[in-house]
Amino acid sequence: MSFLWGVAGAGYQSEGSAPDSNWSRFASGYHDSVDFLHRYPQDIELAADLGVQVFRVCVEWARVQPVAGEWDFDFYDDVIAHVRNAGMRPMITLDHWVYPAWTGGWRNPGMVELWLRNADRVVKRYAGNGTIWITFNEPTVYMAHEIRQGAFSPMMPARMVQAHKRAYRLIHEADPDALVSSNVAYIPVVNRLVDIGFLDWVTDSIDFVGIDYYYDVVPGNLTAVHGASGQLYRIDPEPKGIYRALRHYARRFPKLPLYIVENGMPTDNGHSRADGYTRSDHLRDHVYWMLRAKSEGVNVIGYNYWSLTDNFEWGTYRPRFGLYTVDVETDPALARQPTDAVDTYREIVTGGLAADYRPVR
Template sequence: MVLTAALAAAAAAGSSPPAHAAGDGFLWGVSSSGFQSEGSPPDSNWTRYAASGRTHELVGTSVDFRHRYREDIAAAADLGVDVFRFSVEWSRIQPTPHGWDEAELRYYDDVVATVRGHGMIPMITLDHWVYPGWIADRGGWRDPATVGAWLANAEQVVARYAGLGAMWVTINEPTIYVQKELAFGGIDAADVPRMFDALVAAHRSIYARIHELDPGARVTSNAAYIPGVQTGLDALFVDRVRDTLDFLGLDYYYGATLANPSAIHALTDDFASIVPHPDGMYEALMHYTRRFPGLPLYVVENGMPTADGAPRADGWTRARHLREHVDRMRRAAADGAPVFGYNYWSITDNYEWGSYTPRFGLYTVDVRTDPNLTRRPTDGVDAYRAVTGEPWPVPVPG
């Protein structure tokens, strides 16, 4: 382990349970990602997609988590959560193929130390859809050598933070990752099978390496749940890595029923027009309970957007959305779903892959017009603080 001062402080905190963890053992958390929240990103596939005019707007400063992470991590801790999820951005720590940027690694050291210092578990995502510009120059996921370069970076990160009690997410939403790369030109249709093969190989390899470097750590890849077609989508990735998942990460946002077909708005990125379907949370958890008996489940992402922070036309509030989805999760647990954790997406608003219009944050931030990037609490803050203080109804799987 590379033991900087920040890491030494984090290690000194020991491996005791999170300071906020309830005695029932259920883990509450918040999610974020580097590219979406850090701001001022280095050259990457996504800075290039934005610069090409294929997105609604540039990322710019985003909410400047890069310099305000202490504030946001403290806000998460104040909610009473146990887990803070973030990603270590490959494009930031390895801006050229010739080595790693030690200053940027020290920034992530301090993020890890700050999370630990607040008594929370770091949940570290190794790939949240972003790779360096020099990888893009070589063909991105079209290039067979990308897997090796990806593994070298991932191993650097894992080795640095081994022994600090982290949970690991290898690849965020692989099926949506491939879809985004296809939509923005990172790959062509003929490259889709090759990219899935590469992501499977990357996950399987780093899973084994994590368990060598960080014994006892729990490792996953989180699946974006799409009702009606998830079994087919799982054949592309999840089924191929099932034996290398310590738990299954589940991302649930939208349902689709004859009575509520509003998920069609996702095709035009009009996310705030999708009417929430809390029962889908129950259905998603029970789907995986049946498909993978005994595999622990963790809701890695769940949330609801507004459009530029305005009240939703359907009357849903963030507090209501949170309470009703947690209620369905509790019902699933009572009916046998081995769910042991839940993360809200996200602690603050951020760059939603091309636009600042969809706002998912517990704390809202007006990136376009507020130069101070003030964090303003939504009604979800008090609601989540109340949720984290409630007992979990059934034993939590180990």
């Protein structure tokens, strides 16, 4: 399989006009996010123009089943059709931390069956033609958010493991050649302990290890502590950390390929970093270290940039991750403004890094 370059996003974070869900009841200041709900043809075209092969999207359960027993897939039917018509493979996330409010969430003993009923419909509708599947986005962080919302159940980990394993089977019944995973957040220092809560329990039910890498902890750089408060723009990037993360998972799962499902750099409300480190620098440096790991035998099969556009970062628009920036709070037109990294990513996707490139940081 050729190496896959992609972009990533999530339903609630980008769509707008949020239906009734755990997050719509919890978060404030949402507005209509970047209105992917109505601007998806434009955004999909922007992704295709980069030359990427993968477009990651969440089929939001709360949107397709806003009321128990009532289903509506029209929006996602058109989104997936646009992705495929643009020559890209969908990477579909089944659960990116959002569920319909009517379900009662993971405290509900019947949640696994409700979740799988939705998953079964989504899978049978969109399986095949190279679709890649993510069951749960960052399960450990998902659980942390449920604790924050006062909705966590001690049964949530076991129920999610059961749901993942059964979803894995139904995906492969619909499409035996599909790639399925649940992407893990690489969290410095406590990474191994975090993984024990989910990834190690589903090792027999994943086809690749999906990794979200944003930062690491190294001597002399303790800015990663800002990750705990969500102020990711205050963290000094550590590009070589992606190399260490890949080596870490390659040792733990030597038989499984690895995929960087998310990687990107937030800026503070779109402002340039004080140290002059640009989004292009960040992108090239991380790709350099990823390719370094690959050249040393680590089986890395893909990379997704997070994210195509700025979006709602779970309570705030201040961290700006987008290749295209969108000023949700002051620009009613929600214009997609290209950052310096748009051309950089296109160059990487179509021609790779220059042979003599050396990391800025």
